[in-house]
Amino acid sequence: MLALVLLIASTTIGAAEPGGNGDGLRDMQCGGACHGDASQNGSSSLSLSIQYASQVWVGQPTEVTVVVSGLGEVHDHELLGVFLLSSTNANGDTPLSDGWEILSDGHGGTGNYVELTSIAGSDSIEHTWVLRTEDLGSKTMFASIHHGDSAGPSQGQPFFGISEGYEVEVSPLPENAPRLSAAFDPVSTREVGVAIQVSIQTEHTQTVNVEWRAEDGALMGATVNTTGENEWAFTLPASLKPSSVQWRATLIGEGPEQTTPWFTMVAQTAPEQADSGPIYLQGLAMALLLFGAVIALQKPQRREEDTTKVYDNTTHIESTQSTDQEEAPAPLPEGGLPPGWTDEQWAWYGHEYLAGTYGGDQQ
Amino acid sequence: MISSNTFHVVSTELVVGGFALAGLAFLFCMIAPMLPSTFSDRQGAGDAVAHTALMFGLVATPFAILSGLSSAPGEALNSALLANKMLLSLSGGGLALGVLVARWRNGGGVWDSTRTRLIQGFAGAGATACMLLTASLGGKFSRGESLLDWLHLPYNEVLLMPTFLSIALLLIGCACAAVGFRSTS
Numbered sequence: 237m238l239a240l241v242l243l244i245a246s247t248t249i250g251a252a253e254p255g256g257n258g259d260g261l262r263d264m265q266c267g268g269a270c271h272g273d274a275s276q277n278g279s280s281s282l283s284l285s286i287q288y289a290s291q292v293w294v295g296q297p298t299e300v301t302v303v304v305s306g307l308g309e310v311h312d313h314e315l316l317g318v319f320l321l322s323s324t325n326a327n328g329d330t331p332l333s334d335g336w337e338i339l340s341d342g343h344g345g346t347g348n349y350v351e352l353t354s355i356a357g358s359d360s361i362e363h364t365w366v367l368r369t370e371d372l373g374s375k376t377m378f379a380s381i382h383h384g385d386s387a388g389p390s391q392g393q394p395f396f397g398i399s400e401g402y403e404v405e406v407s408p409l410p411e412n413a414p415r416l417s418a419a420f421d422p423v424s425t426r427e428v429g430v431a432i433q434v435s436i437q438t439e440h441t442q443t444v445n446v447e448w449r450a451e452d453g454a455l456m457g458a459t460v461n462t463t464g465e466n467e468w469a470f471t472l473p474a475s476l477k478p479s480s481v482q483w484r485a486t487l488i489g490e491g492p493e494q495t496t497p498w499f500t501m502v503a504q505t506a507p508e509q510a511d512s513g514p515i516y517l518q519g520l521a522m523a524l525l526l527f528g529a530v531i532a533l534q535k536p537q538r539r540e541e542d543t544t545k546v547y548d549n550t551t552h553i554e555s556t557q558s559t560d561q562e563e564a565p566a567p568l569p570e571g572g573l574p575p576g577w578t579d580e581q582w583a584w585y586g587h588e589y590l591a592g593t594y595g596g597d598q599q
Numbered sequence: 600m601i602s603s604n605t606f607h608v609v610s611t612e613l614v615v616g617g618f619a620l621a622g623l624a625f626l627f628c629m630i631a632p633m634l635p636s637t638f639s640d641r642q643g644a645g646d647a648v649a650h651t652a653l654m655f656g657l658v659a660t661p662f663a664i665l666s667g668l669s670s671a672p673g674e675a676l677n678s679a680l681l682a683n684k685m686l687l688s689l690s691g692g693g694l695a696l697g698v699l700v701a702r703w704r705n706g707g708g709v710w711d712s713t714r715t716r717l718i719q720g721f722a723g724a725g726a727t728a729c730m731l732l733t734a735s736l737g738g739k740f741s742r743g744e745s746l747l748d749w750l751h752l753p754y755n756e757v758l759l760m761p762t763f764l765s766i767a768l769l770l771i772g773c774a775c776a777a778v779g780f781r782s783t784s
Contacts, residue, residue, distance in 0.1 A: 243746075256743055514759065514760075514762050514765065515682050515685060515686065515757075515759065516685070517762060517765045517766070517769070518686060518759065518760050518765045518768075519685050519686045519688075519689035519690070520689060520765075520769065521760075521765040521766070521768035521769040521772065522686065522689060522690045522693065522768065523689040523690055523692055523693025523694075523696075523772075524693060524768075524769055524772030524773060524776070525693070525768045525769070525771055525772035525775070526690055526693040526694040526697060526722075526772075527693040527694070527696050527697040527700075527772065527776060528697070528771070528772040528773065528774070528775025528776035528777075528778075528779065529697070529772075529775050530694065530697030530698055530700075530701055530718070530722045530779075531697050531700055531701060531775065531776050531779030531780065532775040532776070532778045532779040533718050533779075534697075534701035534704070534705060534709065534715060534718055534719065534779070535778070535779050535781075536704050536705050
């Protein structure tokens with residue numbers, strides 16, 4: 237009972253999924269999967285803003301950056317869940333619902349929700365998505381955040397915050413401007429230790445220059461080769477550990493020069509493909525071994541009291557008792573046998589006679 | 600239709616509840632002779648609770664395993680956590696079944712001698728520990744934290760034996776069971 241009370245007292249109320257829920261495509265309240273009950277959320281004091289590229293062209297990838305500031309001032313954060321949304325409906329509010337295509341979430345995926353770890357000593361954090369839309373005109377986006385508080389009086393409490401709407405104008409690209417083809421789909425993941433060749437499909441483009449940077453920020457150039465008409469390729473060197481690199485291309489043609497957003501390429505260790513058969517076999521073996529061990533150790537034993545009862549019922553013991561009586565008759569009194577007694581009677585009842593208990597008489 | 604995720608939650612709650620109650624009762628039965636007679640006289644009740652709760656949890660275990668496999672994202676056992684869950688739950692199940700069969704064959708006399716008392720008690724408590732550890736792994740897998748995080752257990756490492764060793768253990772287990780089921784000594 238005391239243990240149960242201690243366990244309940246050590247929990248925090250309402251902070252579901254403190255280890256995060258993983259990046260993904262989620263509506264504003266993630267269907268209750270991030271914080272168990274939206275009504276338990278406190279209002280986050282963090283500031284949220286969205287930054288767009290200076291020009292957003294229809295059909296071309298563009299960067300959308302969410303900036304979270306105010307970290308460490310009120311809350312002690314470790315994990316931040318950041319959303320990029322197209323409305324505040326809490327249902328059907330991902331950018332996909334408003335005609336956007338998410339080409340990269342910056343983590344190797346294509347979701348609108350990412351989980352970020354705050355950096356000690358920094359009061360802000362920003363994260364960039366790469367999106368593309370085929371719709372012209374004005375669009376609005378929102379940034380939202382889920383987090384807890386890992387210290388202080390509100391420790392463990394879930395918090396929620398949402399930004400104001402940030403409007404962006406999607407314009408048509410000049411007719412002769414070099415551009416990425418609609419067929420271009422950036423590769424965002426690769427395995428550690430493997431160099432990768434990246435293909436770029438373009439239109440109205442005569443030359444392509446590519447630069448890339450590792451996590452330390454140093455810029456490097458890549459050699460771009462033509463693989464066909466308006467098709468280009470370059471190679472990113474192998475990564476020795478799980479990490480990410482970013483690359484962008486400058487497209488040169490007759491029209492105004494275009495620079496693509498930074499595309500993120502995440503190097504990750506491929507999960508080991510374990511055969512399930514040996515695991516099931518090992519589990520079965522362990523189960524049977526433990527079962528057999530208990531059965532063998534708890535083998536029913538014969539009980540000692542049962543053995544004693546067998547000997548109690550033998551005729552040998554009865555025979556010994558009667559033999560004792562026959563071999564040790566009572567000594568005769570001084571005057572010989574009592575009057576009327578025979579030798580056989582004395583052998584059987586002599587002791588009782590001497591004790592004065594025979595037939596209830598007193599000697 | 601109920602989803603496999605929800606069914607897994609329901610079945611694991613039944614398993615954990617049954618095994619947790621059984622574990623407490625087994626511990627009580629083990630130490631009952633050392634307790635004042637007010638408590639030690641209740642050993643019969645503790646014995647009944649321990650084995651009944653264990654049987655209840657054991658019946659629910661296959662449902663929890665199967666629903667867990669179907670609700671796991673991706674292919675089954677694609678994570679070290681899931682592989683460890685499978686190994687632990689099967690081990691706990693084998694241990695629990697052995698305890699129940701031993702109780703059935705020996706009756707209440709399983710608590711009479713110190714030796715059998717300790718074997719029965721530790722085996723029952725061990726089955727509970729396996730199941731609670733399995734449940735803890737489930738929490739780690741789905742929520743990223745568990746009640747046993749303070750133990751810093753190597754959740755992400757699987758002690759996977761070669762196939763021939765698994766087969767050898769399987770045969771040893773069969774031999775042990777055969778010896779145990781032979782006529783009384």
